[in-house]
Amino acid sequence: MQHLLTRIQELAAAQAADVVAQRHHLHAHPELSFKEFETAKYVAAELRKLGLDPQPIATTGLVAHIEGRNPGRRTVALRADMDALPIQEQNEVPYRSQNPGVMHACGHDVHTSSxxxxxxxLVQLRDEFEGTVKLMFQPGEELVPGGASIMIQEGVLVNPAPxxxxxxxxxxxxxxxxxGIHAGRYMASADELYLTVxxxxxxxxxxxxxxxxxxxxANLIVAAQQLVSRRANPKIPSVLSFGKVIANGATNVIPNEVYIEGTFRTMDEQWREQAHVHLRQLCEGLAAAMGASCELEIRRGYPCLDNDLTVTGRVRAAMVEYLGAGNVVDIDQWMASEDFAFYSQQVPSCFYRLGTRALDGRFASSVHTxxxxVEAQALTVGPGLMAWLALRELAAEA
Structure with a gap:
């Protein structure tokens, strides 16, 4: 496989300017979740230039296949999300957002161009590998219920099944x-809590x-925190945070009701279900004991993202082959959430991180700001590495 690795690195370097140009176009024309109509048209046109046949899915999503020799032998699916965020960009760059109040502040333009x-x-190498690569361009990662769940409902994980x-x-x-890479449970589930007292x-x-x-x-907020700290297994990461409280009274007015919003996150799906029950019992019981009532709405978000140990082990080894051991970093769990988790709940998966900061410290702003x-070099590393990982997965025996 060494000749293929070298060939991929050469092709990634040769197309770097094209990937940067595509990323700049996408960055300048961001669209919000489930409204990626022009983005999907652009991506579909670029895929057709390569001789591929992209098919619509989940309204603004796309799926396409690259078949090598013996396409039925094995399939690997590669996912990129396409939506942007409701943020006003502050960067003064030629490719800054042309859509007021909308920005690719989470790197989905990088994922899509990559x-x-x-x-x-891979189109240029299709005679040199066996199997099928499924390209999944997904809408709506930033908005519940998540484009991944809709893609799955509409059959993205079948015909062929990766x-x-x-x-x-x-x-x-x-x-x-x-x-960066982390084997096992990597990102948390995320549920939204809406309480009315x-x-x-x-x-x-x-x-x-x-x-x-x-x-x-006030008692509910404190008691709910104690519930998580006392009822959760200390070995299971759990976070309960309340970020919005509206008690629209006055210095001398007690309001008829108080409205509260929060988030509950964990790394364990069984505990997640149990916590929902405990939270309902706590809110209703404590409020009743104090002569009030409480309605709790739990809007289910994304599940825990679980990086399959076997697949992640193969991916990490392939990363070392492509980048060298010094450039592959084992990272910690993260309590943020991602709708890629829906795929990981269905098929052995690996979700990894692509470094984007410049060596001199530029481009260090966090996502969602x-x-x-991003540093342009990431747009050479990202496509080449993912192409190599795909071929390594197609060559796997299990």
Missing amino acids: LLGVARI QSVLGQHVFPQLPAGKV RGKGGHGAMPEQNIDTVLVA PTFD
């Missing part, structure tokens, strides 16, 4: 040229005539 680069490489799914994500914590408002000087919703809400940008 997968187009993978397609360009034996593994790979995805990459930008990572400004690492410099371009390095990648109802009581009896009135004058703050006469609490005996009221049912104090603010006091009930108005100054996020």
Whole structure:
């Protein structure tokens, strides 16, 4: 396989300017989740230039196949997300967003242009590998229920069914040229919590005539934190955070109701289900004990992202082959969430991180910020590495 590795590196270097140009186009024309209509048209046109036949899925998603020799032997799926965020860009660059209030602040323009680069490489090598590479260009990663769940519902994981799914994500914590990987449970599930506490408002000087919703809400917030710390297995990462509390009274007015929003995240699907039950019992029971009532709505988000140990072991070894051991970094679990997790719950998968910071420290802004940008070298590393990982997965025996 050494000749293929060298060939991929050469092709990745030769097309670097094209990938950068595609990324700049996508960055300048961002679209929000499930509204990626022009993005999908652009991606489809680029795939057709390569002789591929992209098919629509999940409204603004696309799927295409690159068949090598003996295409039925094995299939690997590669995923890129295409949506942007509702953020006003602050970067002063020629390719800055032309759509006010919308920005590729999470690197999905990098993921999409990178997968187009993978397609360009593998089309030229299709006589040198066996199996099928499924390209999945996905909408709506940033918005529940997540484009991945819809892609799966519409059959993206069949005809042909992949034996593994790979995805990459930008990572400004690492410099371009390095990648990060974590085997096993990597990213958390994420559920949204919406609580409404109802009581009896009135004058703050006469609490005996009221049912104090603010006091009930304060007790609920504290008790919920204790529930997570006391009921969760200490070996299972869990986070419960409340970020919004509206008690629209006054200095001397107790409101009739208090509204609370929060998030619950964990790395264990069984504990996730148990926690939902415990939270409902706590909210309803504590409020009732204090003479009030509480309605809790739990909006299920993305599940835990589990990097299959076998697939991730193969991917890590292939990364070392392509980049060298010094450029492959073992990273820690992360309590953020990603809808790639839906794929990982269905098919053995690996989701890894692509370094995007410059060696001099530039491009270090975090994702989801108005100054996020990437070092151009990442757009050479990303496509070449993913192409190599795909061929390594196709060559696997298990």
